[in-house]
Amino acid sequence: MSEDEPGDELTRLVERNDLTGVRLWLAEHPPYEIADELSRMDSALAIIPFRLLDKDRELEVFEELDPVHQHEILLGLRGAAFSELLEEMDPDDRARLIGEAPAKIAARALAGLSPAERRMTAALLGYPEGSVGRVMTPETVVLHRDLTVGRALEVVRAEGAAAETVYTLPVVDDGRRLAGTVRLSDLVVSDDTTEIKDIVDILVPRVRATEPAEDAARLIQEANLVALPVVDSEERFLGLLTFDDALELIEAADSEDIARQSGASPVAGHYVAATVVRLARARSVWLLLLIVAATLTVNVMQAFEVTLEQVTALALFVPMLTGTGGNVGSQSATAIVRALAVGEVRVRDLPRVAWKEARVGLLLGLMLACIALVIGTALVGRDIAVVVAASVVAICTWAAVIGSSMPLLARRAGVDPAVVSAPLVSTLVDATGLLIYFTIARTVLGI
Known part of the structure; x- marks a missing residue:
């Protein structure tokens, strides 16, 4: 067996009911690898190695799983094992799990928590879905701005074990309003008599709990932060968004964008574990919409049927022109969706973006027109060649403008720009490109 297929061995061990072999395999692999292999397995099989994990590693592996696979594991647990696992989870991870769980699992999960953990989880679930409040951690070490460094280090030692992170420490005033943050490294190298207010970073970025979680995650990436403070409308400190959660948010957002740009709905969970029906369902809706939209192209062809009958050679270049226009439009749409995601362009940049992409499309069109x-x-012959060349220039310019404008218009309308996917842009450009082609043909050829 090749070294890059460890999950095959685990599956075989489980199927042979070799529990000793399963334990040895689990002991030799880190939690993230175990989680990946469990995600590939059928849920009825995955629960077997999961139950064989040591208690210390069980939670680590569980938190590495996607929510859909966490739900499957929970369905296989009974009684105390179910409640203990959820009780030990970080509040933000638990809130995410319960927020995405079926109602039956969510109710059972909340009922099994201790009162303190239930209140903490309920508070996070009270924020809007998709907001940073849902994914922040309230388990932090909070320092008062009037503390000395020596006293602050004592607080960190006393409370740090229960916190999710101590590398970034929020600093507050008497009203618990955020004054800034201080890094643990700064505390360690400072004199014990130094006051926190003298070393606090008051310019650290912060976000409101109701703001989109993806935007907050992108901010962590742009500002190179370990954690981002989350506050309420009155600037009172609520929690931290940690960099590991930010990475997961960015990965999930990018995966969703890629799926939508390819003309499909995102599929939660591991691809290998997804059923054929589930994958087909995720793609079918978009394909149905696109095939309906493609009837525009048929209608255009029908409208110019007389033109094609007079000059049948025009039909030879229809696939080339529609394909070229669709590709140019898709390239522009993909570039702008990505630029929107990372904050490089904003909706107000629409005129500037459209003008730039029009010139890019024109330049591309001129190069392709020569060929x-x-x-x-x-x-x-020369006459039809001129028609085709002129059409390539016009279609490429038009496609670049359409491809770049649609994601920005979608954002302005409150729609995910990735929904305006490359296949949708390509389909629209196909129909309008044919209108351009036949209009130029009629003008140049006089038909």
Whole structure:
């Protein structure tokens, strides 16, 4: 067996009911690898190695799983094992799990928590879905701005074990309003008599709990932060968004964007574990919409049927022109969706973006038109070659403008820009590109 397929061995061990072999395999692999292999397995099989994990590693592996696989594991646990696992989870991870769980699992999970953990989880679930409040951790070490460094270090030692992170420490005033943050490294190297207010970073970015979680995660990435403070409308400190949670948010957002840009709905969980029906369902809705939209192209062809009958050679270049226009439009749409995601462009940049992409499309069109002119002249003669070349320039320019504008218009309308996916742009450009082509043909050829 090759070294890059460790999960095959685990599956075989489970199927042979070799529990000793399963324990040895689990002991030799880190939690993230175990979680990945459990995600690939059928849920009925995955619960077996999970139950064989040591208590200390069980939680580590469980928190590495996607929520959909966590739900499957929970369904296989009974009684105290179910409650103990949830009780030990970090509040933000637990809130995410319960927020995405079926109602039956969510009710059972909340009922099994201790009163303190239930209140903490309920507070996080009270924030809007998709907000940073849902994914922040309230388990932090909070320092008062009037403390000395020596006293602050004592607080960190006393409370740090229960906190999710101590590398970034929020600093507050008497009203628990955020004054800034201080790094643990700064505390360690400072004199014990130094006051916290003298070393606090008052310019650290912060976000409101109701703001989108993805935006907060991108901010952590841009500002190179270990954790980002989360506050309420009155600047009172509520919790921290940690960098590991931010990475998961960015990964999930990017995966969703990629799925939508390919003309499919995102599929939660591991691809290998997803059923054929589930994958087909995720893609079918978009394909149905696109095939309906593609009837626009048929209608255009029908409208110019007389033109095609008079000059049948025009039909030879229809696939080339629609394909070229669709590709240019898809490239522009993909570039702008990505730029929106990382904050490089904003909705108000629409005129500037459209003008830039129009010039890019024009330049691309001119380069491709030279090739089209040579090929067209050799195949069907100079007149039609001129039509094709002029159409390539116009279609490429138009496609670049459409491809770049639609994601920005979607954002302005409150729609995920990734929904305006490359296949949708390509389909729209196909129909409008044919209108451009036949209009130019009629003008140049006089038909």
